[in-house]
Amino acid sequence: MFAPVILFYLLFKYLPMFGVVIAFKDYNFIQGIMNSPWVGWKHFRMLFDNPQSLEIIRNTFVLGLLSIFVGFPFPIILAILLNELRKLWFKRVVQTLVYLPHFFSWVIVGGIVLTLFAQESGIVNHLMKGVTGEAYPFLYKSGSWIAIFLGAGVWKEAGFAAIIYLAALSSIDTSLYEAANIDGANKWRRIWHITLPGISSTIVIMFILSIGNVLEVGFDKVFVLQNPVVSDISEVISTYIYRIGIEGAQFSFTTALGLFESVVGLVLVLLTNRTARKFGQGLW
Template sequence: MTTLSQQQSPPQGASSFPLSRQSRLRKLWKDLQRDKYLYLLALPGLLFFLIFKYFPLGGIVIAFQNYSPFAGITGSEWAGLEHFRRFFSNPEFMLLFRNTMAINLMSLIFFFPLPIILSLMLNEVRNMVYKRVVQSVVYMPHFLSWVIISGLTFLLFATGEGLVNKVLEAIGGARIDFLTNADLFWIMLTLQSIWKECGWGTILFLAAMASIDPGVYEAARMDGASRIRQMWHVTLPAIRSVIVVLLILRLGHMMDVGFEQVFLMYNGAVSEVAEVFDTYVYRVGIQQGQFSYSTAAGLFKSVVGLTLVLAANWLSKKMGEDGVY
């Protein structure tokens, strides 16, 4: 009987795979029909990433070619790792690496904690009208372009007609070259980022704080915890996972300073501290037409960012956090 039943039964997996595949397709189609408006709402964002993030990945191949616009990708000669060897042996490489890492480390140390601190302060405000007004005021700089931010910076800190230098001179002080002093360039960039994005960075933290059970605060108050203790022992642990995720994503941009900001603040007096990977790729790729070489430099920057994200995500999971994925 056992032998007969084994002979009559179809081979394992012969018909189950097509059926399971069909069932998965039917389930997917039902999900698409059920949530069609949600998918339609997400469509612009998906198209943005597909068109500007994923489709251009095919052009990475020119980093391994002697690319010619006339021959195209298919007709250009293969160069292998020649452009990478040239980039790493270039004396400017260490300068670019130093400037990029220094600007990002300053941003990580001084800028990243400020939205958390500001969120904690706003969360403690009990007057809702005052809280909404403050939130609106600190959000507004985010919607200004870097062109406007740079223009305001020049109006405030220019050596000759800048408001800050005029005030310093009026109180008996000496004028300071804020915009042409190489020692102050990284500080100016960090202050710009803080003023522009600090308020906007509080949105996720305030949303995470809003989900904290009020009973936990009540229990902490009954145990005699002050407002500072409640922030330290209740609020911060509750938003720790959000902080970790944002920190991991921030590490992924350690090689990405932001072309617009640096380019608009760039001048000959600060070129030694202002030249970063983004401006270098623009200079040699767009202005000098070295497409393959600049693509190799950009690819190196992207690989380093991906490596930092993977390493930080792995480390966060080892420490008991959820991580990004």
């Protein structure tokens, strides 16, 4: 039964790793991966000598870190709130509503965002015109664009991510809550002293995994929301690889950029896990 899983990872995860050799060659279709000329660290030097590449790496770090530190607490809060609901029918309705956005593609989410925040025809700006008399370019200002980008990510993924924490909450011994209630602890005290410590190991594991993906901001969610006006903050590694690597056919350079992204992610996971181990909460 485990054989298909092993086969999947061998074919689609480990075997493609051979392709990173393209980062050290001037790859072309005619000569192929093996026969393309070896250039060593040429593309990595180009990467760090190019101001545009450094700006894109900075943008990716900024959006990635903001996505983690803004979006990470929401599934935890949502799971705790759902766990405190006592009416089963209401809990099921809320769970369904907050899980549903996860199954929308980012094309649909992008369409919803444009419907809400478009400068000329957006619902929000239509209401603002009635109050202030003028529209605000939400999608064309860096600050508001980042806020919308983060908000869309939280709305789409927080509900589904809360499933893991709900599973962790179900393993907490209910007698602890009963004892705390007898001792006079109110609801907030029970959450702070029982619920959060009870799922702390799960929180640490999810945080370590999130830090490893700090540079994987995601192509689709950035691509559908970005526009040329805010390209100074919205152009990230994944969209840059698409434009330069796929459309511009600079395969070796973008492979070097992708390898740099993966190495940084690995280093961040190791450092975060090492820090967590000092508090007895490491992933390994």
